Amino acid sequence: MSRIQSVFQSLRASGRRALIPFITAGDPAPELTVPLMHALVDGGADIIELGVPFSDPMADGPTIQRASERALRNGMSLRKVLAQVADFRTRNADTPVVLMGYANPIEAMGVERFVFAASEAGVDGVLIVDYPPEECKTFAATLKASGLDPIFLLAPTSTEQRIRDVAQIGSGYIYYVSLKGVTGSGALDFNDVAARLPQIRHGVGMPVGVGFGIRDAESARRIGEVADAVVIGSRIIEEIENSPRDQAVARVKAFVEGVRGALDQIQGAPR
Amino acid sequence: MQTADKPYRFPDSHGHFGPYGGVFVAETLIPALDELNAAYEACRNNPAFMAEFEYELKHYVGRPSPIYHAKRWSDSLGGAQIYLKREDLNHTGAHKVNNCIGQALVARYMGKPRVIAETGAGQHGVATATVAARYGMECVVYMGAEDVKRQAANVYRMKLLGATVVPVESGSKTLKDALNEAMRDWVTNIHNTFYIIGTVAGPHPYPMMVRDFQAVIGKECLVQMPEMAGRQPDCVIACVGGGSNAMGIFHPYIDVPEVRLIGVEAYGEGLDSGRHAASLTGGTPGVLHGNRTYLLQSEDGQIIETHSISAGLDYPGVGPEHAWLKDSERAEYVGVTDQEALAAFHDLCHLEGIIPALESSHALAYAAKLAPTLPRDKILLVNLSGRGDKDMHTVAEKSGIQF
Ligand SMILES: Cc1ncc(COP(=O)(O)O)c(C=O)c1O
Secondary structure (H helix, E strand, O other): OHHHHHHHHHHHOOOOOEEEEEOOOOOOOOOHHHHHHHHHHHHHOOOEEEOOOOOOOOOOOOOHHHHHHHHHHHOHHHHHHHHHHHHOOOOOOOOOEEEEHHHHHHHHHHHHHHHHEEEHOOOOOEEOOOOOHHHOOOHHHHHHOOOOOOOOOEOOOOOHHHHHHHHHHHOEEEEEOOOEEEEEEEEOOHHHHHHHHHHHHHHHHEEEEEEEEOOOOHHHHHHHHOOOOEEEEEHHHHHHOOOOOOOOHHHHHHHHHHHHHHHOOOOOOOO | OOOOOOOOOOOOOEEEEOEEEEEEOOOOHHHHHHHHHHHHHHHOOOOHHHHHHHHHHHHHOOOOEEEEEHHEEEEEEEHEEEEEHHHHHOOOHOOOOHHHHHHHHHHHHOOOOOOEEEEEEEEEEEEHHHHHHHHHHHEEEEEOOOOOOOOOOHHHHEEEEEEEEEOOOOOOOHHHHHHHHHHHHHHHHHOOOEEEEOOOOOEEEEEEEEHHHHOHHHHHHHHHHHHHHHOOOOOEEOOOOOOHHHHHHHHHHHOOOEEEEEEEEEOOOHHHOOOOOEEEEEHHEEEOOEEEEEEEEOOOOOEEEOOOOHHHOOOOOOOHHHHHHHOOOOEEEEEEHHHHHHHHHOOOEEEEEEEHHHHHHHHHHHHHHHHHOOOOEEEEEEEEEEEEEHHHHHHHOOOOOOO
């Protein structure tokens, strides 16, 4: 069983939701990434999504774009992200790390080399935003062969056929994008998520995380009523942006704790 | 060597040109692309749609554009005869409008009242703003903040035509970032918005659709060349930025094997200087803006900034069909520097009384190199993709002249 699967299994056994925060590797500074990762875990994160910076983050809103730009100015690269994960692993053997990014840095490294290096570093899952299932059959198979989970997105507009395609090729969990648009935009529609999620969970036979547009403990709790996992990205990046350097780690931890507390108020399995 | 099939039938139904092209976008955009695919299939198989497209090209754009024998220039070069396909005579002054008309008609068919576009120099933005005014559509054009500063006249033109120009502050603040921002707008406003991409790039079906609309250029040449010169040309030469004017003139000639197809990229300050925009001849394959193609990128796979005297060629990628034509060796790709393009620009002004766009001047510059190496009975057909009025400032500055 993969590290991601066992996290979901033990959460299910205790009736809890997974909290999945997102940060961009190298933002605000490369030396803060590993401390931030540990702070996320200390604050109550179950899985960490670690953004791999890219020059052209087409699916991201302004907040994550800025994080990506800061990270690149700090000299980040895919290689350095993998080194950070390996560093994180020296003190944490349990919390799954999912890399989230775009296809080009991976293709530049070479798929085989990337999968080998990611697995060596202790990465658990990979979500490539611009690799829809039809364009990455080999990539997904290579990941799986090394015990890594290929994570895929589903959207409010995804058809039954696409839900089946993703179920076939993906593993670990599904990331349901709760609104139309880019990361960090707009308000999310709880009723729409609540209406769609049972069908999606049934269709994929995997845990379903919901992200895009979750900004505070209250929205996390409401989404947690219906989802297996809650993903929070832009709001955490804002916390980092708005904190003095020396307080970023502590403030991110405090924010995550607040969300954790709200999620743990939820009783029973997702509706 | 991979060989292109005969007859040439690319892309496949998923938008692949061999290993290139495809649909490399986030899940949120997939339904929009499916919807566009279905609409475009319906339109291109609908005789009434195609008749309206042709009507608009004739009466609004002024097609067919003539072919002109640049005899004085050819004589001065002392070799092959150079013929020019006069896309500079189109309404709005370049080939870009052919594609904009086509896509605006698809947008209307889909019931989308709002169109968006990306633009670098502003040529595609102006063409989009023009057709949006013509069809009564709301128009928003994304333009890198750097380009907004450099291209004030075109920004004003777009505003005159009723468009909103949004400066893009992210990334390198240039064309590629404008494209990213337009994609973000599209994914957010899919319900009422059509994204008019300006070149043969982006996710499927864009590279195919834009090529099909631009192929009117080559189709006219197939008819006009025998009338003008008694036969088809030996070489067809076009500049390659994203690659739309080149695909437009190449495509109908792909199955005419005796015609050489030559795409000319921007070598900027020289291929070895690192300051250029030559994705095919100086780049490596990767994934950007929804497709797999040749890119200018760092070793780490970050997209790098490009340089060319001509803003319209200043793009770090290239349409995936060119990547395929390169690998399959059906087309050849070469480059010329800023200096060489400028020299051809001035020669055409002096010898033929035609002020070409700096983009098109790259194709002219390569023709000027090739012609003297060939006998006088050889024929080169150059796509004169646009006129140079927009480039007055750039050229004047290079000559040390201030307005
Ligand atoms: C006159 C002209 N030619 C060529 C280009 C380059 O685009 P493409 O390679 O898509 O034809 C442009 C782009 O702005 C242009 O304005």
